[in-house]
Amino acid sequence: MKGVAVAQRVDGNLVRVDVGRDQLTWQCGADGCEFLGVRGR
């Protein structure tokens, strides 16, 4: 994890956060966001 870069972007109702080689995804709507999971990129 040393030197890891973190980026965030919004694709429609999905929020994707890239942490190094991992990608975390939330689905967001009017009632808030729900975490969908983490996967390798």
Added chain:
Amino acid sequence: MKAFASIGWAMLTPSQPDPPFFLAFKNGSLAAAHTHLDLNHVSVAVGDTMVVPDLGSRPYPADYFDAKKRYLYYEISTAGHNTVLVGGKGQVPGKPGKLKGPFEGERFTAFVGVADEAYEVKTPHARRHVVFVDRSYFVLLDEIETAEPAPVELRFHSYGAIAPRIQGGWTISEGKAGCDLIPASAGSNQGGWAGAVEAASGWTKPVNVLRLRSLVDGRRFLTATTIVPSTAAQ
């Protein structure tokens, strides 16, 4: 991982006992006796060092028991915690919070702290997600929705040094312990964020605060912050 649902606290750590690091997540009720205005506060420890601490309490002065005055003390205020300010303002005594979780899946454990309508500024949604990935690092996602456009600020305290990190973000270090705290780079449509390290005033001893502030007022913010304990960064 340990959740204390009735009081809205959770602790995330890769192993017990004697965890190499942990993140403690605080929600609960702002109506509890002796409560601080600290919904969605996080504390981070590495080894025996609280690198992102809760400031705790000072010896109680007489006016601590005056409801109008106690919340003016820095360590009681929302600004004195590692959580979120909305419109430059903090949370309101008496408001309920809620801790949801744990949610567990492949490679992660997650909690959500709900602080909806708990702010002085009307804030229908104020939620902090904490995701613990691979028992190695943490990702916070703050979702803030206000009735009127307002700036948002994330705050993190440390008794150690807070230095810019070459790859972006900051490294917090105190002795041999530390962590990297990395806001997600832009790419969102929220106008960007600015970070600054300041000496916090109002506490009984010197402490630094990292302030991550939105550059624009908005009605909806979604912002991620990654925390990598130094032991996981080796």
